[in-house]
């Protein structure tokens with residue numbers, strides 16, 4: 001069976017390894033079909049494609065778009081996109097554009113609770129000046145000993161309601177799906193089990209996504225528990241969505257699940273890649 005992994009990050013967004021190093025890391029863990037899905041950015045794709053080919057992996061173009069839906073941040077993965085498509089490229093540039101100011105504001109708020117120098121501190125971890133992420137702040141807060149690990153930083157400082165949380169308005173659901181489809185790709189709701197929606201709101205998200213032309217949801221991801229694999233497999237089938245699978249790998253030793261450890265999709269679902277090769 002092919003090992004397919006369609007969600008991970010390089011240092012072009014908030015991962016730690018360069019795109020080629022992520023490709024090598026994935027291949028060593030047995031991945032046969034691989035997509036790099038950096039946040040709001042396709043700049044890593046050319047290097048990732050070359051490295052995947054050198055490693056003998058089938059490469060799938062990807063991106064993970066930040067959107068705001070019902071006042072919550074949701075992530076929409078685009079796969080099989082033409083990364084040069086102007087509508088997509090321009091949309092992503094707009095989506096990225098507020099990140100630097102948001103980073104400065106996060107640092108201002110952290111300073112009020114005694115964490116000084118966080119903008120400069122986070123910047124040391126930023127691989128792409130257009131893409132300052134909360135993850136970079138989290139790495140800095142671990143570095144200075146404010147927390148023991150990254151999940152703790154999110155719990156204590158960077159999640160909604162915590163001192164370093166700065167609300168941000170990302171792209172709309174419709175824009176993200178239209179950019180992806182306009183670039184010839186398929187849209188996938190990333191890690192649906194991670195959002196704090198009621199069942200009703202989640203159903204509305206799925207309905208709206210379906211109406212807009214969304215294709216799939218992630219079923220097996222590093223962000224889901226094994227119980228959630230079962231729940232989202234059933235939901236994929238009941239909504240008529242295809243199912244996707246990916247670690248959401250960010251860094252060796254940091255991510256909850258590394259490439260070798262993620263289980264396959266349940267047999268009951270239709271993989272999003274069923275008609276790709």
Ligand code: AMP
Pocket residue numbers: 014039066132133134135150151154155250
């Ligand atoms: P941003 O796009 O700057 O808001 O950052 C979002 C990123 O933060 C996600 O893609 C994850 O990599 C990371 N993240 C969010 N919540 C958590 C969490 N609870 N634990 C670890 N990482 C998280």
Ligand code: MN
Pocket residue numbers: 009014039135250
């Ligand atoms: Mn991330």
Ligand code: MN
Pocket residue numbers: 064075190191
């Ligand atoms: Mn995500």
Ligand code: MN
Pocket residue numbers: 007008009064248
């Ligand atoms: Mn991700």
